[in-house]
Amino acid sequence: MVNDLKIAGTRKSLGKSLLYTLPMFLITFLFITGGRPNFSDPSSAIAVLTAFLLVNVLYFLMHFTGKTDRYRAVLFIIFALSLSYTLIHNMLEVRNSMSFSQADILECKIPFCHLVIPMMILPAVFTKSIIFPGSILNGFANISTMIVLWLVATLVLGRGFCSWGCFYGGWDDGFSRFGKKPLIKRIDGLWKWMPFAVLMMVMLTAALSMMPTYCSWICPFKAVTEFEQVTSVESATKAGIFLSLFGGLVIALPIMTKKRTQCSFLCPLGAINTLSNKITPFMIKIDKNACNECFKCVETCPLYALTRDDIKEGKVSMFCSKCGKCVDACSKNAIHYGIKGVPAGTLKNFSRNLFLFVSFLFMAIFSAGSIIASFQGLLKLIF
Amino acid sequence: MKKIKIIAGISWAFFGLILIIILFPGLNSYSVSVSKLPFMKLNPRYSGGEIAKRIVTDRCTLDIRKPVFNGFIKERNNGFVQLDWRGNISELINDSIDYDQDGIKDFNISVDRKNSKTVLNPINSKVKDVIISTRTSYGWAVRVGIKKQL
Ligand code: SF4
Numbered sequence: 125m126v127n128d129l130k131i132a133g134t135r136k137s138l139g140k141s142l143l144y145t146l147p148m149f150l151i152t153f154l155f156i157t158g159g160r161p162n163f164s165d166p167s168s169a170i171a172v173l174t175a176f177l178l179v180n181v182l183y184f185l186m187h188f189t190g191k192t193d194r195y196r197a198v199l200f201i202i203f204a205l206s207l208s209y210t211l212i213h214n215m216l217e218v219r220n221s222m223s224f225s226q227a228d229i230l231e232c233k234i235p236f237c238h239l240v241i242p243m244m245i246l247p248a249v250f251t252k253s254i255i256f257p258g259s260i261l262n263g264f265a266n267i268s269t270m271i272v273l274w275l276v277a278t279l280v281l282g283r284g285f286c287s288w289g290c291f292y293g294g295w296d297d298g299f300s301r302f303g304k305k306p307l308i309k310r311i312d313g314l315w316k317w318m319p320f321a322v323l324m325m326v327m328l329t330a331a332l333s334m335m336p337t338y339c340s341w342i343c344p345f346k347a348v349t350e351f352e353q354v355t356s357v358e359s360a361t362k363a364g365i366f367l368s369l370f371g372g373l374v375i376a377l378p379i380m381t382k383k384r385t386q387c388s389f390l391c392p393l394g395a396i397n398t399l400s401n402k403i404t405p406f407m408i409k410i411d412k413n414a415c416n417e418c419f420k421c422v423e424t425c426p427l428y429a430l431t432r433d434d435i436k437e438g439k440v441s442m443f444c445s446k447c448g449k450c451v452d453a454c455s456k457n458a459i460h461y462g463i464k465g466v467p468a469g470t471l472k473n474f475s476r477n478l479f480l481f482v483s484f485l486f487m488a489i490f491s492a493g494s495i496i497a498s499f500q501g502l503l504k505l506i507f
Numbered sequence: 508m509k510k511i512k513i514i515a516g517i518s519w520a521f522f523g524l525i526l527i528i529i530l531f532p533g534l535n536s537y538s539v540s541v542s543k544l545p546f547m548k549l550n551p552r553y554s555g556g557e558i559a560k561r562i563v564t565d566r567c568t569l570d571i572r573k574p575v576f577n578g579f580i581k582e583r584n585n586g587f588v589q590l591d592w593r594g595n596i597s598e599l600i601n602d603s604i605d606y607d608q609d610g611i612k613d614f615n616i617s618v619d620r621k622n623s624k625t626v627l628n629p630i631n632s633k634v635k636d637v638i639i640s641t642r643t644s645y646g647w648a649v650r651v652g653i654k655k656q657l
Contacts, residue, residue: 253550465516
């Protein structure tokens with residue numbers, strides 16, 4: 125009964141849902157198919173069409189069912205898997221190995237990822253240069269393009285980038301959904317400050333060593349992208365760290381806690397996105413009049429962004445990534461998407477519609493390239 | 508005041524919407540603009556440094572780059588010099604290098620490309636060791652470790 129009440133608040137009729145999906149349909153048609161689908165290569169046409177349909181069906185379902193996180197997570201996880209698949213596939217095809225060589229570093233051919241950004245800041249200020257062996261403007265995942273994408277996303281979505289834009293987040297988001305109940309129930313919420321400590325550490329060590337230390341020594345996602353060839357004790361140690369952090373923080377702990385532990389406790393870029401949450405226009409709000417303090421939202425939040433005190437005070441912390449899991453869980457429609465300056469409990473549907481359009485559009489277009497490439501790869505494998 | 512806040516918030520949200528809509532069509536031109544910012548160049552520790560001297564023979568080209576000692580605040584004592592051989596390189600490279608351009612050879616370097624073996628014979632005592640010696644898409648590259656001061 126209560127669930128029906130809640131869903132009635134955000135779900136739309138078939139006609140209305142189709143109408144709300146239309147702008148997404150048209151814009152993604154332009155960007156994903158290039159406006160002119162090319163049917164001369166059947167496997168590419170099928171891959172493009174599947175990706176296009178996938179994003180639009182998911183967006184339609186968000187409106188039709190009134191649920192956000194469920195459908196966001198599908199695309200988010202597919203994005204993470206397909207990016208890793210595409211990168212590994214390219215590496216294996218070009219180099220016959222998942223590791224990059226000294227020549228790749230020397231020729232500055234390493235794809236840039238947004239996690240390097242925190243480490244670039246101090247050297248960029250003091251030495252007016254970038255400490256990364258990638259390309260400034262040309263080729264796949266070049267430094268300038270990745271900076272523009274992240275900058276706009278973090279300005280508009282704040283930490284929403286971590287649930288709607290990050291091409292790694294889908295890994296621990298996915299594993300945190302395994303199993304019904306968490307095996308580990310209590311982890312001190314203070315650990316959520318850890319990314320700030322990691323941020324300070326990697327910024328300083330990167331500046332002093334003039335090396336992106338997080339990428340070279342810590343990043344768990346090296347395990348599913350590319351890492352340095354194991355040729356020495358040092359490179360073997362690094363590979364060991366990458367694999368154990370991936371196994372621990374991205375697989376085991378998310379399964380045991382049902383939380384996104386890598387994003388909550390380690391990611392230094394997450395710390396910067398947390399700060400940019402202060403300026404972004406979109407946020408999660410709590411309608412105190414509707415809230416019955418069941419605290420389901422606190423339990424369900426994968427990023428330790430909500431505490432019981434937050435709910436009692438009626439505000440969501442800056443750690444929120446706007447994933448919508450708490451919104452989906454609230455049977456009273458008390459926790460909802462909102463806009464800065466607009467009082468909680470008002471313009472609920474308007475705020476949700478606007479936020480969903482902005483955040484989903486970003487994820488749909490950003491993820492389309494790798495999703496198409498991986499669909500194409502799968503089609504080639506099957507046929 | 509409340510009304511102003513609401514209007515400001517909604518305007519900011521719509522501005523966000525516009526930013527995301529124009530982001531992808533204009534991505535290339537925004538990237539070009541960002542790439543022109545003063546700090547958007549690779550640190551010499553990654554780019555290998557500027558080319559100080561180019562030696563052209565009828566078979567290949569040897570680029571001797573400027574020694575790199577770049578540090579965060581000040582220069583470091585330990586650095587490297589990068590050498591790039593391009594073109595039709597013979598299987599056995601053997602060159603004498605004057606990396607500081609003072610007219611005196613600083614080291615001899617020989618590379619057996621087939622067996623990936625590199626031998627360094629320092630003449631100048633600031634020359635230390637071979638840091639990297641590798642096949643590249645354009646030929647072969649070597650980074651030789653050097654000291655700024657003894
Ligand atoms: S507070 Fe809600 S929207 Fe924010 S991260 Fe937690 S579950 Fe997601």
